[in-house]
Amino acid sequence: MTPVKRVNQRRRxxxxxxxxxxxxxxxxxxxxxxxxxGSSLLYYLxxxxxxxxxxxxxxxxxxxxxxxxxxxxxxxxxxxxxxxVIKYEEIPKMVIQAFVAxxxxxxxxxxxxxxxxxxxxxxxxxEAGRIVQGGSTITQQVAKTLYLSPEKSYMRxxxxxxxxxxxxxYLTKEEIxxxxxxxxxxxxxxxxxEAASQGYFGKSASDLTLAEAAMLAGLPKxxxxxSPYLHPDKAYQRQTYVLTRMLxxxxxxxxxxEHALARPLRFRSIKPKDKIAPYFIENVRxxxxxxxxxxxxxxxxxxxxxxxxxxMQKAARDAVELGLKEMxxxxxxxxxxxxxxxxxxxxxxxxxxxxxxxxxxxRSEFNRATQSRRQPGSAFKPIxxxxxxxxxxxxxxxxxxxxIIYPDPSSPDGVWKPKNFDEKFQGPTTLHNALIHSRNIITxxxxxxxxxxxxxxxxxxxxxxxxxxxxLSMALGTSGVTLQExxxxxxxxxxxxxxxxxxxxxxxxxxxxxxxxxxxxxxxxVIDPRIAFMTSYVMQDVVESGTGxxxxxxxxxxxxxxxxxxxxxxxxxxxxxxxLVAGVWVGFDQERSLGRLEVGGRAAAPIWLYFAxxxxxxxPVEVFPIPEGIVFTKVDPKTGAPAKPSxxxxxxxxxxxxxxxxxxxxxxxxxxxxxxxxxDLDPNF
Numbered sequence: 001m002t003p004v005k006r007v008n009q010r011r012r013x014x015x016x017x018x019x020x021x022x023x024x025x026x027x028x029x030x031x032x033x034x035x036x037x038g039s040s041l042l043y044y045l046x047x048x049x050x051x052x053x054x055x056x057x058x059x060x061x062x063x064x065x066x067x068x069x070x071x072x073x074x075x076x077x078x079x080x081x082x083x084x085v086i087k088y089e090e091i092p093k094m095v096i097q098a099f100v101a102x103x104x105x106x107x108x109x110x111x112x113x114x115x116x117x118x119x120x121x122x123x124x125x126x127e128a129g130r131i132v133q134g135g136s137t138i139t140q141q142v143a144k145t146l147y148l149s150p151e152k153s154y155m156r157x158x159x160x161x162x163x164x165x166x167x168x169x170y171l172t173k174e175e176i177x178x179x180x181x182x183x184x185x186x187x188x189x190x191x192x193x194e195a196a197s198q199g200y201f202g203k204s205a206s207d208l209t210l211a212e213a214a215m216l217a218g219l220p221k222x223x224x225x226x227s228p229y230l231h232p233d234k235a236y237q238r239q240t241y242v243l244t245r246m247l248x249x250x251x252x253x254x255x256x257x258e259h260a261l262a263r264p265l266r267f268r269s270i271k272p273k274d275k276i277a278p279y280f281i282e283n284v285r286x287x288x289x290x291x292x293x294x295x296x297x298x299x300x301x302x303x304x305x306x307x308x309x310x311x312m313q314k315a316a317r318d319a320v321e322l323g324l325k326e327m328x329x330x331x332x333x334x335x336x337x338x339x340x341x342x343x344x345x346x347x348x349x350x351x352x353x354x355x356x357x358x359x360x361x362x363r364s365e366f367n368r369a370t371q372s373r374r375q376p377g378s379a380f381k382p383i384x385x386x387x388x389x390x391x392x393x394x395x396x397x398x399x400x401x402x403x404i405i406y407p408d409p410s411s412p413d414g415v416w417k418p419k420n421f422d423e424k425f426q427g428p429t430t431l432h433n434a435l436i437h438s439r440n441i442i443t444x445x446x447x448x449x450x451x452x453x454x455x456x457x458x459x460x461x462x463x464x465x466x467x468x469x470x471x472l473s474m475a476l477g478t479s480g481v482t483l484q485e486x487x488x489x490x491x492x493x494x495x496x497x498x499x500x501x502x503x504x505x506x507x508x509x510x511x512x513x514x515x516x517x518x519x520x521x522x523x524x525x526v527i528d529p530r531i532a533f534m535t536s537y538v539m540q541d542v543v544e545s546g547t548g549x550x551x552x553x554x555x556x557x558x559x560x561x562x563x564x565x566x567x568x569x570x571x572x573x574x575x576x577x578x579x580l581v582a583g584v585w586v587g588f589d590q591e592r593s594l595g596r597l598e599v600g601g602r603a604a605a606p607i608w609l610y611f612a613x614x615x616x617x618x619x620p621v622e623v624f625p626i627p628e629g630i631v632f633t634k635v636d637p638k639t640g641a642p643a644k645p646s647x648x649x650x651x652x653x654x655x656x657x658x659x660x661x662x663x664x665x666x667x668x669x670x671x672x673x674x675x676x677x678x679x680d681l682d683p684n685f
Contacts, residue, residue: 063301083191098217101245112168113161187223211260279357301511307351315614316354323607341368344582347491350500373480379563379572380477387458395432396640436546447475463488494576497532562600571603631666
């Protein structure tokens with residue numbers, strides 16, 4: 001080949017290479033440009049899809065509502081997620097280091113996502129042919145749990161990384177780690193480091209030891225698999241891993257690691273604790289849910305301050321169980337078929353101090369103290385007698401206890417023949433004796449005298465809200481009422497004629513300290529305080545010498561009344577001191593007989609006594625204050641007539657000023673001789 005041809009050939013080859021190079025360059029430019037454009041478009045589209053993170057500055061996670069007794073002791077919690085928010089300043093540095101070492105060693109260096117970790121995870125997944133490793137940073141975990149679905153896909157991973165980057169540019173590292181430690185799930189229903197710390201170790205996160213912090217820091221990867229309760233060996237292996245990582249990152253020394261590993265951990269029991277007042281707490285829960293809604297109840301972290309007195313509640317719970325067990329042994333019932341309820345209230349403020357709605361809340365949530373309407377029997381009689389005293393009768397008024405017959409078209413023989421419980425008649429009897437011995441016939445005659453409508457209105461005025469049958473059977477307590485209604489009505493007598501609205505919540509405060517509501521006692525004078533005292537005075541004799549004598553053992557002034565219904569289906573004891581009113585009901589849910597002898601004084605009064613002995617332990621003995629306008633006259637207890645020097649067993653009876661029997665000599669309370677009254681009188685008189 002000639003030199004000229006060789007030169008031309010080289011020129012053609014060079015020209016081809018130049019065009020090829022240009023083509024390659026153009027192709028690369030186009031490819032890169034397209035890739036960049038595509039990436040930019042994808043980035044733009046993804047950014048548009050990503051949620052706003054502006055709300056993170058005012059992050060309001062679902063947190064636990066806490067319920068407190070009257071001494072501010074925590075007694076229960078309501079939550080969908082058991083979470084207690086803790087501030088960054090309250091989290092020990094060592095706890096933060098444990099989680100960072102375990103979950104994201106370069107947390108304080110990267111910008112939300114870590115390319116090293118993501119690359120490592122990418123090749124691991126490529127090798128496995130599926131997603132087996134996430135490589136998520138703490139920030140990415142925050143992004144995922146707060147904003148994204150749990151699906152495993154590369155697209156979700158890209159979104160997670162972009163969102164993590166946005167979060168990292170918007171929040172400080174301290175704010176991010178605080179979000180993470182308050183939100184992360186740590187097993188056994190606990191969310192966040194504070195709830196987990198209390199759940200596992202019974203202490204605040206601020207008090208965690210290094211060993212405890214390492215154990216908790218090992219949980220986020222797989223809370224169930226590394227649970228110290230379910231898989232203790234795996235849990236301790238994971239704890240060792242966390243401590244090793246902390247050592248490698250120079251957070252701790254070898255000596256600290258060894259000391260932590262050698263330290264035994266003491267975990268709280270994961271068995272649910274018996275609730276001290278489940279029926280009371282359920283009342284609280286229903287009230288808040290009905291008034292404010294489920295979201296507020298379960299997510300807004302309310303602080304609910306109640307009226308429950310822990311000492312009294314324990315006394316009530318134990319008293320009901322003891323009394324019912326004694327009855328089961330007497331009557332041979334199957335253990336647990338018989339039920340009981342007890343409700344105690346401060347008569348001055350209306351604060352519910354104790355509530356037992358049944359024997360076992362887990363078996364039956366039905367609250368027999370507030371939801372069950374049962375016939376009160378003779379426990380209704382004090383209302384009738386109080387109405388009679390307000391109508392002008394006195395404790396010395398005499399009515400004949402003798403058989404009576406009334407027409408009754410609904411009965412087989414067309415008549416109603418009421419009878420006394422003992423089926424005997426006592427002849428002329430004072431109202432004082434009729435009440436303390438619970439004479440049915442006399443109570444019916446009183447009701448007939450004062451009028452059914454008047455008595456029914458009087459009962460409503462004292463706090464009875466259930467419908468009442470407006471006939472003479474009302475005298476025998478045949479209309480169903482709740483235990484709470486009776487307690488409220490008896491509270492009027494204890495509170496010098498003032499009716500109060502029962503309350504069980506003192507105050508509700510939200511997570512910011514804003515007071516949702518605060519109870520103000522609703523007190524109204526509904527009957528003359530002198531009339532209330534007259535009934536209370538006679539009812540003290542129910543305990544001293546009447547149907548409630550079992551309660552006499554309490555050794556302090558108590559006014560009370562027993563109640564028993566037909567066939568002994570219901571047994572009651574209602575009693576009060578000047579500062580506490582309480583009622584007890586005993587019966588079967590199926591309304592069958594408790595047993596022929598299981599009357600109120602035998603079945604219910606002992607429970608009241610057991611309760612009062614513990615509830616009033618250490619409290620000063622109180623007497624019922626005597627209001628102005630009350631005078632005392634010595635009378636014959638059988639006839640109610642003024643006593644003569646020869647009268648045996650004469651007693652001091654109370655009267656409204658101006659209503660004493662003719663020729664009676666009245667005595668001012670301040671001038672009563674020593675021993676004239678069954679209890680020491682109020683020193684103010």
